[in-house]
Amino acid sequence: MIGRLNHVAIAVPDLAAAAATYRDTLGAKVSAPQDEPDHGVTVVFVELDNTKIELLHPLGADSTIRNFLDRNPAGGIHHVCYEVADIYAARDKLKEQGMRVLGSGEPKIGAHKKPVLFLHPKDFLGTLVELEQV
């Protein structure tokens, strides 16, 4: 069902400092910050040869990233994103197996302008999983 790792998302308390760590210390290619109001985040994309890292910072008062940072003040891995060919087929297959899809269960358009869904971390080894149709 799942294909490539699309990205690993890291929640960070200081976006400029986090971008500088990846750009200056690790020597990676780092984008300008991009606001994603529909998802309550500001994102910096770190482009690697084989995948991406997304540095997430809360945008707006009710951002889910804010709750995560309250529990993890230094930041931490927030989710992993796997690619699927057909997000509706993947969702239906997972629901048949008793897996929980977060929110309404309908795909939303994600930061890459493609449909995404999130799966319950308690069903996936304590890790929030995002599926993105590519």
Ligand code: CO
């Ligand atoms: Co993501």
